Amino acid sequence: MTTSQNRSAFLSGMLAMLPVTPGIIPFAMISGMAALDAGMSPLTAQLYSVFVFAGASQIAAAQLITSHAEPLVIILTIWIINLRFVMYSASMSSKLPPSSIPKALQAYVMTDQSFAICAGMFDQNQVPYENRAMFYLGSSVIMWLIWQMATGVGIAFGSIIPTSWSLDFGVWLCFIAIMIPGLKDFPAIIAALVGGSLALALHGLPFNLGLVIASVVGIACGYLTEKKLSSNLPVKSDNDAKERFQ
Amino acid sequence: MSLPTLWFVILAGSLGTFLARYSFFWLSGRKALPEEWIRILRFVPPAVLAALIVPGVIAPGLETENPLFNPRIIAALIAITIAWKSKNVMATFAFGMGALWLLQYVETLL
Incomplete structure (x- = not known):
C-alpha cells in the first residue's frame, strides 16, 4: 500500500458518509444540550461525548441523570442501548483486511452510520479489499469529527434556544429516525411494539426498571416470533443495519 | 448527581460501550x-x-394535557410516517418539528 493509495482510500471513506452527515448534526447538538441539562459542565459534557461516542445512549443517559435515576440503572441503560455494537463488531471485523491501524481504534470509532455504509459498499465490492481498512477509518473519523463539533455547538449555543421551541422533542425524533427504517419485518415490529407498550405500562416503576424489563421482553418476543415463523430464515442482521441509512 | 458519581457513570458506560465495539475485533x-x-x-x-x-x-x-389533543403524540405519529416512507433522518426531523410547532400553535387557539 502506498501513502497516496492510503490517502485516497481515507478520503473516499470520508466522502461516502456525506449523505448521512446532515442527519447527525441536530442529533449531536441535542445530545450536547441534554448533557448540560443533566447538570454537566460544558467540558464534562464534551468529554462525555468523546468517551461514550454513541448518541442514543448519550441522550438517554443524560435524561436519566436529569430525572435522578439510580447510577447503576443509568449504566445498565447505556450498556443495553449499545449492545448492538457487538453485532456490528462481529460483522465489520470479518470484513476488514489486516492493517497497521490499531484494532482498538477501529472499534472505538465505529458508528451505526459508518458500519451501515461501509458494510454495504464492501459487500457490493465497491471498495478494493486492500483499501478497506483506510476507507473504513476515513468514514468513521469524519463521523467522529462532525459528531464532536456539533455536540460542541449544542453545548455552546443550546442554552440560548428558548424552551418554547420544544427542541427537546428532537430527541424522540432522532430515535424515531433511527428505529423506524429498521422495522423491516414482522418480528422486528413485534420487538418494537412489545418494548414500547411495556415501557409505557411500566414507566412508573422505580429506578427506571421499566426500560430494562421492556427492552429484554421486547428482544425476547422478537426473537421468539422469528423462531416461530420459521426455523431456517436467513440471518439478516447485516442487511438490517445497512439498509437503515440508505 | 455528585461529580464522582457522574464520572463513575460516564466511565462505566464508556467502558461497556467500548467493549461491545471491541469484542470481535x-x-x-x-x-x-x-x-x-x-x-x-x-x-x-x-x-x-x-x-x-x-x-x-x-x-x-398523561396527567396534564388534553388527552384528545396532544401535539407531541400527533407530531410523533407524523414523524413515524415520514421515517417509514423516506428513511431520511433530516426529513423526519424537519417534518416532526414542523408538525409539533404547528400543533402547539393550534392548541393555543383551542
Whole structure:
C-alpha cells in the first residue's frame, strides 16, 4: 500500500458518509444540550461525548441523570442501548483486511452510520479489499469529527434556544429516525411494539426498571416470533443495519 | 448527581460501550459470533429504542394535557410516517418539528 493509495482510500471513506452527515448534526447538538441539562459542565459534557461516542445512549443517559435515576440503572441503560455494537463488531471485523491501524481504534470509532455504509459498499465490492481498512477509518473519523463539533455547538449555543421551541422533542425524533427504517419485518415490529407498550405500562416503576424489563421482553418476543415463523430464515442482521441509512 | 458519581457513570458506560465495539475485533476471526446471538442482537435496536420513545413521548402528557389533543403524540405519529416512507433522518426531523410547532400553535387557539 502506498501513502497516496492510503490517502485516497481515507478520503473516499470520508466522502461516502456525506449523505448521512446532515442527519447527525441536530442529533449531536441535542445530545450536547441534554448533557448540560443533566447538570454537566460544558467540558464534562464534551468529554462525555468523546468517551461514550454513541448518541442514543448519550441522550438517554443524560435524561436519566436529569430525572435522578439510580447510577447503576443509568449504566445498565447505556450498556443495553449499545449492545448492538457487538453485532456490528462481529460483522465489520470479518470484513476488514489486516492493517497497521490499531484494532482498538477501529472499534472505538465505529458508528451505526459508518458500519451501515461501509458494510454495504464492501459487500457490493465497491471498495478494493486492500483499501478497506483506510476507507473504513476515513468514514468513521469524519463521523467522529462532525459528531464532536456539533455536540460542541449544542453545548455552546443550546442554552440560548428558548424552551418554547420544544427542541427537546428532537430527541424522540432522532430515535424515531433511527428505529423506524429498521422495522423491516414482522418480528422486528413485534420487538418494537412489545418494548414500547411495556415501557409505557411500566414507566412508573422505580429506578427506571421499566426500560430494562421492556427492552429484554421486547428482544425476547422478537426473537421468539422469528423462531416461530420459521426455523431456517436467513440471518439478516447485516442487511438490517445497512439498509437503515440508505 | 455528585461529580464522582457522574464520572463513575460516564466511565462505566464508556467502558461497556467500548467493549461491545471491541469484542470481535479482539477475537478477530478466532471465533465467529454464534448465529443464535446474531438473531437475538438484531432485536436490540427496535426493542430498546421503542422502549425509550413511547414513554418519552406519551408519559409527560398523561396527567396534564388534553388527552384528545396532544401535539407531541400527533407530531410523533407524523414523524413515524415520514421515517417509514423516506428513511431520511433530516426529513423526519424537519417534518416532526414542523408538525409539533404547528400543533402547539393550534392548541393555543383551542
